[in-house]
Amino acid sequence: MSKAILVAPAYPSSGEVMIKVEHLTKKFGDFTAVDDISFEVEKGEVFGFLGPNGAGKSTTLRVLSTLGRPSGGKASIGGYDIVKQDTEVRKLIGIVSEKMIMYDRLTARENLWFFGKLFNIPTELLVKRIDELLDLVQLTKFRDVQVGTFSTGMRQRLNVVRALLNMPQVLFLDEPTLGLDPQSTVEIRDFVKKLNRENGTTVIVTTHSMVDADMMCDRIGIIDHGKLVALDTSANLKKLISGDNGTALELDVQNLTQTIVEQLRALPCVETLSQSDSNHLKLLVKGEDSFDSVIDAVRQRGGKIESIESQPPTLEDVFLHLTGHEVRDSADQKMPVERRGRWGGRGAVRQRVR
Numbered sequence: 001m002s003k004a005i006l007v008a009p010a011y012p013s014s015g016e017v018m019i020k021v022e023h024l025t026k027k028f029g030d031f032t033a034v035d036d037i038s039f040e041v042e043k044g045e046v047f048g049f050l051g052p053n054g055a056g057k058s059t060t061l062r063v064l065s066t067l068g069r070p071s072g073g074k075a076s077i078g079g080y081d082i083v084k085q086d087t088e089v090r091k092l093i094g095i096v097s098e099k100m101i102m103y104d105r106l107t108a109r110e111n112l113w114f115f116g117k118l119f120n121i122p123t124e125l126l127v128k129r130i131d132e133l134l135d136l137v138q139l140t141k142f143r144d145v146q147v148g149t150f151s152t153g154m155r156q157r158l159n160v161v162r163a164l165l166n167m168p169q170v171l172f173l174d175e176p177t178l179g180l181d182p183q184s185t186v187e188i189r190d191f192v193k194k195l196n197r198e199n200g201t202t203v204i205v206t207t208h209s210m211v212d213a214d215m216m217c218d219r220i221g222i223i224d225h226g227k228l229v230a231l232d233t234s235a236n237l238k239k240l241i242s243g244d245n246g247t248a249l250e251l252d253v254q255n256l257t258q259t260i261v262e263q264l265r266a267l268p269c270v271e272t273l274s275q276s277d278s279n280h281l282k283l284l285v286k287g288e289d290s291f292d293s294v295i296d297a298v299r300q301r302g303g304k305i306e307s308i309e310s311q312p313p314t315l316e317d318v319f320l321h322l323t324g325h326e327v328r329d330s331a332d333q334k335m336p337v338e339r340r341g342r343w344g345g346r347g348a349v350r351q352r353v354r
């Protein structure tokens with residue numbers, strides 16, 4: 001259970017608001033996927049939604065990108081209402097979904113040509129833009145190679161620039177590094193920061209990766225069970241723990257038992273406790289004597305401490321502190337996804353891991 005809803009004051013800036021969300025709600029029958037959330041995103045900001053699968057991140061993104069209708073509340077992008085002026089909104093946005101939208105038998109250039117024509121981009125301009133985008137993601141020498149032969153990282157880079165063909169002011173990225181190897185992940189992160197820095201593109205990223213959120217985003221909204229439980233910069237979110245004399249402790253206990261775990265959990269100084277394997281514990285503690293209290297509690301129950309280390313708080317510690325569980329605890333939850341019928345009407349609701 002969340003201890004409190006902590007939404008920081010408005011982001012300190014005199015810049016233009018690009019996205020405004022007011023009491024947005026999305027329901028699937030009796031299930032509330034997005035629960036009365038409100039926030040603003042400044043023009044040129046990289047904004048992150050951090051939370052487990054099933055938290056409501058991707059559903060929020062689908063609603064904002066006009067792929068789903070809200071059940072309540074309202075939102076606007078570039079001053080246009082996402083429901084009443086959805087056609088104008090779509091002119092401003094690009095979206096990279098979790099599933100890559102590419103045709104394996106087409107080359108990189110043919111894929112971009114196909115999607116560019118769907119935007120009715122004039123031929124001369126499209127040729128120039130394709131060359132520029134392929135160069136941007138270092139795929140120029142692979143432009144005439146079938147995409148089916150690409151590595152996952154190459155495909156994702158191409159998938160991202162596909163969403164840039166219409167030169168959007170706002171780019172939505174849904175789990176952009178999911179399933180990528182470490183090198184490809186770094187490339188995507190660097191590209192997103194470069195795109196934002198050089199083009200001023202407003203970027204909305206959904207992720208359950210703490211590292212992605214920490215390294216890419218100017219501000220981070222932590223979402224859990226459809227609710228926005230905190231919103232601030234990464235540094236300020238971590239101060240929710242460290243600013244109140246809080247410390248993250250990791251310790252390995254050779255003969256760890258449930259009795260020792262419960263003894264530690266009962267300590268007044270222990271805010272949260274998680275166990276990753278048979279002998280490894282991670283605790284968030286507060287107070288000057290917390291380090292000694294933890295050691296004494298383990299030894300009183302006959303525990304043999306192999307190692308203990310104090311760590312700076314991470315975003316995962318913040319999430320655990322605010323929600324009472326780790327991000328991966330909810331990774332197998334399923335989120336309903338609304339399907340639209342052939343002519344744009346609402347179709348059946350199906351279950352999908354998001």
